[in-house]
Amino acid sequence: MNALPDPALTRAVLVGVGAYAHLEPLPAATRNLPALAAVLTGPLSWQLPAEHCTVVCDPASMPDMLDPVKRAADEAEDTLLVYFAGHGLLDGRGELFFGLPGSQSGWSYTGVTHQALREIILSSPAGRCIVILDCCMSGRALGLMGSDDTLADQAEIDGSYLLAAAPDNSPALAPPGQTHTAFTGQLLKTLEHGVPGPERELDLDLVYQQVRRELVAQNLPEPQKRIRNTAGRLVLARNPAYRPAPRPAGARAAKVPWPDPSTFRTPLAFLEALGEVRALSGLTLQAVSERTDPAVAAQTIGQLLNRTTLPRTWKTTRSYLAACGVPDRQCARWEAAWVRLRAQEQTETTAVVPEPAPARGWHARLRRRRGTDS
Structure with missing residues (x-):
């Protein structure tokens, strides 16, 4: 498939949950959504029509979250992108589920299971499925989201590219007072400012490498990726920091x-x-x-x-x-x-x-x- 998605045949669904009744609030998770939507619909990225980029803020139930994903999955023929920011939790069997406003740790029926999301994504005719998870296993304190190394393994989907913020239990992923979560904040910064060098475009692999490098340098949680095909070469945006190699003075x-x-x-x-x-x-x-x-x-x-x-x-x-x-x-x-x-x-x-x-x-x-x- 082409390196740049066709906007007419591509769909994105951005889900964020920040208002929790039984878990620590994550207001930055919902603040991520308009900023990321602005990138995907903007002139330097995919330029998706507004109706092809669905924002779901604080869905109250499983259908509220998954119905928009199902519609997008059915319509997408080129690329499907699904993003979730919020609490990632484990049920009693240690399996991943996504926290909704009323979710409780350990009880998957109060949230959305990863398996339910996975089934929808796998049903899509889209040639590429991109999953971005800015979540971990549980919230530890205000501004903290705990995690476990199994996040990316559990979320892996055949034929997809996964970017996951999956730290250990100590670093803060959503520091109090910050506009965005650490992971999505760095993702947005990379897409806005680019990566200095000879690459004209920012593909998924290059973006991941830059986000990982910057977060590690700041002693922030190290993100993970899982790739099951050539989706890493999918172009996310034009590289604003592209710099051609200088011509040597007097060179033949x-x-x-x-x-x-x-x-x-x-x-x-x-x-x-x-x-x-x-x-x-x-x-x-x-x-x-x-x-x-x-x-x-x-x-x-x-x-x-x-x-x-x-x-x-x-x-x-x-x-x-x-x-x-x-x-x-x-x-x-x-x-x-x-x-x-x-x-x-x-x-x-x-x-x-x-x-x-x-x-x-x-x-x-x-x-x-x-x-x-x-």
């Missing part, structure tokens, strides 16, 4: 650190890298035009660099890259990336889906109608 063209086309995961990455190539070459559009063979007008090159979809033919792109100084061997790798991403783009455009709302931000470059061929 053959030594320029050109972008590596094998790392392009989306058409957007390919299109942005074309512009980066010209910047690395140090040439103006006119200079590139004069170096192309056969000659390509500067206006046409400008149109190429401002496209919103991949060009349907390879010829002009090949001339452009060669004129910028990209060696033939690397041009062949660019062509292979173009073929791969062009097929991905065609798959997206031929899918029979409802007409989406006008695209904005990051997805606008991927979902607008095709411009002039180059």
Whole structure:
């Protein structure tokens, strides 16, 4: 499947429980929800339509929590994301269940069993199921959520990617006075600020590594992950901290650190890298035009660099890259990336889906109608 989910075929359900009658309150758990929804519907992430991102705050009963998950699971064809923040508890047999406002530790009938959630997720036709659990086994004191190493093992679902905040009993996961829980707070920070380096996009694996690194550095609980397929390569957001490798002063063209086309995961990455190539070459559009063979007008090159979809033919792109100084061997790798991403783009455009709302931000470059061929 494509690295970037199709918003029309993707669903997310965000559940948070903060008001508990018999357990320590976790107000940060419900404060996580609007912030995470804003990311998933925003221009730098999946840009889900609002109706495809369901927020469930303090569900009173099992149907109140699971009915929205079931609807989303039935509708999702590309990706299904389910998030839960609140108390994670153990029943008398040591099995995981999720705490509802009236839940009591040890009694699974007062909450939602993991097995019930798992059955719904497994029934979905979605190609990928992402589960994010910001919960542990029990609350220990105000601002504390206790846990056990079995959380991720119990929550594992075939064909899914699990991110779980599963600490030991001592660190605070929801410190008093903080807006968000420690785990989700760091997740939001990573998606907002990115990961400095050469990665153009933030996939699940990269996000997990950054969240884990930051939490461990702060002596906060170490999160876990479980992966059962290639879902770790699913792109969560554009990387705001992407930094291309600097060009060595006076370097010959053959030594320029050109972008590596094998790392392009989306058409957007390919299109942005074309512009980066010209910047690395140090040439103006006119200079590139004069170096192309056969000659390509500067206006046409400008149109190429401002496209919103991949060009349907390879010829002009090949001339452009060669004129910028990209060696033939690397041009062949660019062509292979173009073929791969062009097929991905065609798959997206031929899918029979409802007409989406006008695209904005990051997805606008991927979902607008095709411009002039180059």
